[in-house]
Amino acid sequence: MEVYLDNNATTKVDPEVFKAMEPFFCHIYGNPNSLHKFGAGTHPKMVEALNYLYEGINAADADDIIITANATESINTVIKGIWIDKILNGNKNHIITSEVEHPAVTATCRFLESQGVNVTYLPVDENGTLDASLIKEHIKEETALVSIMWANNETGKIFPIKEIGAICKEAGVAFHTDATQAIGKIRVDVQACNVNYLSFSAHKFHGPKGVGGTYVQKGFELTPLLHGGEQMGGHRAGTVDVASMVGMGLAMKLATSEIALAYEENHVKKLRDKLENAILEIPETIVIGGKENRTPNTTLISFRGVEGESMLWDMNQKTIGASTGSACASEDLEANPVMNAFGSDSELAHTGVRFSLSRFNTEEEIDYAITVIKNAVNRLRNISSSYAYTPKDHVSQL
Template sequence: MRTVYMDYAATTYVKPEVLEEMMPYFTQKFGNPSSFYGISRETKMAIDKARGQVAKGLNCDVNEVYFTGGGSEADNWAIKGIASAHRKKGNHIITTKIEHHAVLHTCEYLEKNGFDVTYLDVNEEGFIDLEELKNAITDKTILVSIMFANNEIGTIQPIKEIGQICRERKVFFHTDAVQAVGNVPVDVKEMNIDLLSLAGHKVYGPKGIGALYIRKGIKIDNLIHGGGQERARRAGTENIASVVGLGKAIELATNDLEGHMESLSALRDRLIDGILEKVPYSYLNGPRGDKRLPGNVNVRFEFIEGESILLSLDFEGVCASSGSACTSGSLDPSHVLLAIGLPHEKAHGSLRLTLGDGSTEEDVDYVIEVLPGIIERIRNMSPLWSDFVKKGEK
């Protein structure tokens, strides 16, 4: 049986070029970068090189890049660090209802510790209202944290405009760009971004490594205390091999970004059109076109639940998800789908298919071929579908 991987938003494979670059740092070049002998200088130089590769991909200075243990740590550091460092100025933070849980749960933690958080609404396609953002900012606001692109429905926010509003109001702007980096252009200078989080395993790098961009001059408290690593900002002996892998992955991901976007968008639209055409009562969640991540497809099917679809797709060799991999064990409907206005029963019937560098037209066509039969079979067992048919509404 063939295997078709369509869950690139959950994680990617490590590209051979990335693994090749990493390998010597597991066995030969293993010196602690904080030591002073030759093999340690080699590892320090490797970290410096990787920092430069990430900085080039974001269009920032090398000294504005700090390596972390992943995207969630970077989100936590950005939000908690700004909140702690600027508490005397204010205790108000603004975010959205469709953020990754690394942001939402961090904000909930801060609410229990004396901070006020405004959770902005989004429209039916997942976009915030810029006027609502402007009106939400007060003299107590210290941070706005809005994700660059949504991990479930692919919505790309107007980041440059959000950053401009924050810059004008003298409020720090953090964006979780875990899904955006390597998939769409990201320029922290042009887009008025103060802090940005990214993760290696979303860009064909290793898991357990990420980075936080902190614009030069921003006061932010440390999240992890200990040694003087990362210029005394993030303690802990560096994960050298993974840092090297992240740098190489970012370099590869940004080398031909335009070509990557073009090919992936074509596959995405082929998959969307094929599903909507062949499966009755199916609908796209999120926007169309260039305001959607190139590889993101999120569709809902009425009268059934997404978990049943996933099991059937898995039987056919298709790897997919019903939403964020970080909440895949939850029986609750996606908070993102609820935020865009879907009732519980419709949110439960959604399927996320995300494409990547290993995706092909044959993969897309295979899913379009097997999915209609799966939906029909599950619907025939659904009381909701049976009632719908009995009413003569089919």
């Protein structure tokens, strides 16, 4: 049996989405910017896709959603656009973010630091929770942007976006959120949360890879990251991948429906909890960040005495896919920076394994995964030269 439990890295394309994309490869293939009927034939489905994107995050009609290649491009579009508009060409020189952001945010902020920008990285507590009041404490006259993720890609922890949005609005500071791991798992509402910029990627909610979006609230325009043609109203040059845009729109519609979100909260969460509770029966296993306030599909578990990469190897031999954290950092064998930020000791920071489910997982798959995981932990601890189980040290979660 093959069991895919790495849905925070990427998801399978929903068959209904794939079917909707097919005509745009060989039948409706015109360049949407061409004036002839072959190009114009793409327009109705592109408009429909944009409407689905607007509805999925509750954007207003006057707002913009720019189609990009992925969330990484979307994040760079916002942060570097703010750098150009508010820092290079303005009187601002400060950005606020957190210590547990996706590398697309962190690496972009590090680049801006090399250009003289001041960046504040706010800490989280041992449960991975960010205190929204820290935002208010660190905002100053020079602050150009606050960028805080909606949900963490490794633990699933949900951040207080509504509170942060209110604080930023009161202070007159632009607010960006990376919603890549939130859309399709929990309700995302940019109007209710006073979000000015939002980034997302289709392949995280059963759409195709290679396409994403940047939400820009009316009145918060940005200098484009890519210059060239007048596509996307001049906000992002380059011929639009119509098939992917159509696929992303339908994937958004399917993933953000009331039925889909209820299924995540009930069925997917039930399977996640079954997997998690069975793993916690193993001595000295820990849910990093605890069980509260998470997306329904994600758990990051530490197996004391077992390297995360060793666990992945054993599970892979039994055709189970999981990860040790962000797929964008999967080749980096340094201690997990998110676990470090949570205050995990140096040993535990190498032992985390992330399991992330989707609506396509079944109970039969979870039962099989539980058996494989328990056998793998037992085998790896038995051959370890350093692990020794001390019952009094066993805890079930932080």
